[in-house]
Amino acid sequence: MADLTTEFARLRIDYAGQDLDERTVLSDPFAQFRTWLDQALASNLKEPNAMALATATREGIPSCRMVLLKGFDPRGFVFFTNYNSSKGLELHQNPQAAVTFYWAELERQVRIAGPVERVSPQESDDYFALRPPLARIGAAASPQSRVIPGRAWLEQSVESLQVLHPNGDIPRPADWGGYRLQPLSFEFWQGRPNRLHDRILYTRVASAWQLDRLSP
Template identity: 50%
Template sequence: MTDLKDPHEELTKGDFSGVENPFDLFSEWLEDARASEPNDPNALSLATVDPEGLPNVRMVLLKGFDERGFTFYTNLESAKGRELLSSGKAAMCFHWKSLRRQVRIRGAILQVSGEEADAYYQSRPRGSRIGAWASKQSRPLESRFALEKEVARYTAKFGISDIPRPDHWSGLRLEPASIEFWHDRPFRLHDRLQFNRSSSDQPWSKERLYP
């Protein structure tokens, strides 16, 4: 006979007791998401603010994280690239529907080293590397054909040779000042645990929040 378990009970086991390092907990949750999410468990919404103070948000993919922060890559001349470099701040939100979990992160934006950006760029498919040259991201495009022409032009330019990383394409790292973990509970009495620190060289403090 099949052992029937309440999936909600399984997903909400644990009460954050003993959690001291937010990166350790994030790593555990991301691994759970990789096992349960049907697509892109590393997808996140990235929030920025334009020069007029109007917020902007879009989905991007997390490409790495460690104690320094959460890294993604982009065209620095795109709308998000310009907004991130201008304000130097951003917010992220991961939502894993299959797990009924969410992580919100806020902090400063720093550009990764050239060596780190080069290493990731070379790991991308060749077509994606050509696309980084061909796309003037976020700027007006007269037609799809115009984009295809640029792709063809750079494909011919590089041929079978190595494709260098464009100067306008790099990685950005969100150095967190705040990380909040949210876990669904019955009757909307959710678990929320927030970590805060005043700077990257200071220890984390933590507190529970009302749902």
């Protein structure tokens, strides 16, 4: 423990890159997110669309894992997964979620929260069709979050599907598809020197966005 404390103290960095000002941020948080995402994309970060997704059971027991953002528009933020996975079952019980993006090299974090709903079957079909054949087979072969006998079982499941669908043109499994998180809040965090970071919170109020600065 002591060793790690020293090691972590050595990692401490002072964020000094950029600032975030409530007078100059965009009034639409989707547009502000787009600006930051574009900058993350232009910075050649590895998977800038990766986000931590937090869900919780009906009783409020939380869990968190990474997923990839596959698109967003004023309706919300879309990711794809297995509807019968642990996250799928939690979203069925409790259709609320939060996502966090962390772009370390830009000293930025974005947190977004709100209710979640499934995208339309057509949207899931359209995205599934865009996936490479092996990714389609992989999605169909994996009973995500279930205990399986071993790696060989999974590989066998893939092989069986490859025999049935040699071109990979497998239909979308009914239990695989997209979710859309409809934001009720966005928080943009910009690292600043001496831990005096900038935090701008957008909260949905009626059909407008209220802007506030939060203490770091």
